[in-house]
Structures are given as C-alpha cells and as structure tokens.
Amino acid sequence: MLQDGQEILEGRFQIVKKLGSGAFGEIYKVEKKKTKQFYAAKIEKAAKNQRNPMLFWESKLIHKMRGKTCVPGLYYIGTDTSVANMQFHVMVMDLLGPSLEDLFQSCKRNFDLKTVLMIAIQLVRRIEKVHEERIIHRDIKPDNFLIGGSDATRDNIYIIDFGLAKCYKNSDGEHIPYKDGKNLTGTARYASIATHKGIEQSRRDDLETIGHVLLYLIKGQLPWQ
Template structure:
C-alpha cells in the first residue's frame, strides 16, 4: 500500500520553482552533500539504484540519524536531483509521528523563502517519506571545511540575518523549532538560490500558540528537546520553549561560526554545560 501527496503546483504562485534554465546544471557541484558509505550489515530503508515509487532513482545516502535517513535521488521523468527523507513507519512498536508533524509544518510553510521546497510526501507499508529539493552541505560542515575552521563576519552576518527571518516565518504560523544549529542550515545549489539560507529539520517543532493567536498553556516541566550545545538556559531548566529560545540558539550558532567553537564544546554532561552558560551571563 502506498499513499503519496503531491504538493508542488505549478499554477500556484506561492510555490517556489527552479528556473527552467537552471534545472539541468548546478552552480557548484562541490557544495553538494557528500555520499555516506552504507555498511553491508546496516539495514537501509532504500537501496542504491532502486526506483522508488517507479519515479526516483536512488543514487546514494547523504544523511543518517536516529530518526531516519536522507537519500540523493534523481527524478527519472524530469532528470532533476532531489532529496528523499525517510523514517520507519513504526518505532519501538508505536506509530512514528515525527515526520508526520514535519510534513504538516513544511506544508504550511511552502512559499516561504527559507524552507525546503517539497515535491511530495506520503507513506508505504514500512516508511514515511518526504521528497524535497536538494540542498548544499550544511553550514556546520562549511565551517569545518574552511582552513581556519570559522567563517567571516560578513558571512556569519548574512547567515544570522536569514536565520532570524526563517524563524520569524515559523513563529508566525505558531511553532517553535527547538533544534536551531548550524547542521540544520543549508543553502540552495542553483545560481538563483545559492545565497538563500534554508532552515531544515522540523521534526522537533512544537506549537506554542493557537491559530487565534493565544499562547498554549505552559507545562510546569517540559521535556528536554534540542541539542545540548545550542539550547538556552531555560531549556536546560526544563522550561516550556518559546520563540526566545530559538533566538538564543541563533546566538550560540553565531558565536560558534565566528570563533570556531563554543566554550563548552568538550563538556560531556548537560549540567556542566548549563553551569558554563550561566557563568557567561552573570555580570
């Protein structure tokens, strides 16, 4: 059983389209994500050279995490490269909901300049999937590839400015991201989009205000969501996250990109990271 939802509509003026004269060529293939080796004994949701849904040829694995995998694929109808993100339909015996929420939020955000363009989404018997535009390596990897392991003030300024704009769009529709960091920021790969930052991974979003503008009632103690290195002090203290906390993560991102690393990079315990963050704001 397969269900697919196509959301790209060429008649919809809000949908970002790749210019036709750019469809067949990249501005710079060096910015494409590097293929990752698939170990023989590792289970893989999609197989190399597989024709997924008889439409997309799987070229390689470009991302892998605890929640799923991201593949580089080619649309055999249009000859365009795309990214396919998949997750198992069930996790620990329960229906996986992370990508379902991510699909919902990204659908609401289509037409905004700093969100990936989605070509379709759906599920099969075993996986949930999203088919999206292919993007560059992430900002964190860009920093690592730089000889001095940091980015210029000008580059960081542009990244942060666009990150704030991207988060404003997300906050406007009522959600907080909860995992803002360099690894979740990329750029387009075509001449028209190579200077446009794209915010990724909406799997940890949470609605903080309702459609009528009223804020949700805050929990007395929220679960920890995010990446320890970049979360705010409030998140360490298990406070309910709000747009403020996304902005703090942007600040830590800027610090890391400018200086090369955060002061707590080599600390392993969350409590130690919290103590150092608190020390930095005591005057």
C-alpha cells in the first residue's frame, strides 16, 4: 500500500518499513520526524462512502482500555489525505517487539514447560483486563500477542488487533443474547468449538482459544492441524 520512506500525516511521520497485516489493515514501523522516535502505524485504505471505518472502532476499544498494561498506547487516530490520490485511516501506537509466534519460530518451535506457564499467566491476566471493559477479542492467536518493545517492558505481553472485537454487554450491563447460525469470526485453527458450531462468541470462547494457543506452544502443533 505504502512505500518505505513515504511521508504520511502531512509529513509528520515517515514510513520505515512494513511490519505485517492485521484483520483490517497493514502495520508499518514509522518515525516521527520531529522527535526521531519510532511508532507503529496501522493503516487502512479509506473506502468510498464508508460510514464506520473498522480502524476507528478498533481505536475506540483501545482507548477504552487506556492505562491498562494489556494494550499498546494510542497516540493518534484520524484520516490522512496528504498522500496524492489516496485517502487512509491511520492509527499510531506504541512500537512493540516480536509476537509470540515470532519468538516460537526463533526458538525452533520449542518452548519448555516453565516458559509456557509464564506465558499462560500473562495471557489469562491480559484477557481478564479486556473482559473487564466488556470487550471480547474474538481473534486470539500467537500473532496477536506481542512482547514489549523496550528494556522496561520486554517481559510484558500485549494484545493487539482488535479489528474483530466486540462488546459482550450493552450500556445497561445486559449480556448479548445467545445466537446460533453465525459465520466463523477469528482464526479457524485456534477458534473454540462453539465458534466452529456457529454459536455467538463470549468470554468463554476467548478463554478456550487461549487454551488452544497454549497447547500449540507446548506441543508444537495442534491435533487438528
């Protein structure tokens, strides 16, 4: 979508390199030209007559969890019209380190039991913080858990990519109703049994999916791969 060295947000940031892709956008490492600091920018091409951009929904959920250790800091959300003949929605966040999947691959897909147990404690605590805000993630997988990007945070795990997340309670505190016949939302490999059956997701499905992730990390693969 964008090239290395390209400037965005009226020249305030410069693309360093593409880091990957999320549910509804591409992620880039960017440099703030004024301070020379690095950030992560999730960029979504603006669709014509788009009323509710997914990136704005994701930023709303991250903002709701601001101050919690489970998500990266959010610095900017808006629409960039400074690139010729293009329009993008841009969300600028903390630049984090590698994902659990990246670490798993670099360790030749071999984590010992102690490592997996330490990861398990953080994953459960992180998703608990998300659920406290009436949010379910719905796309739990090793790629969506990142290690902190600085010496002070490198022992912390953060959750990213809330593009498929939703609220499981309304403003009155009422839980969403049971539904079936739903299409699968998330990543099939790690999804819960109920999700595969087309049942509306809730907190239980995030927790079951974490269990599948931990099984993957301790065994190297899942039985159904």
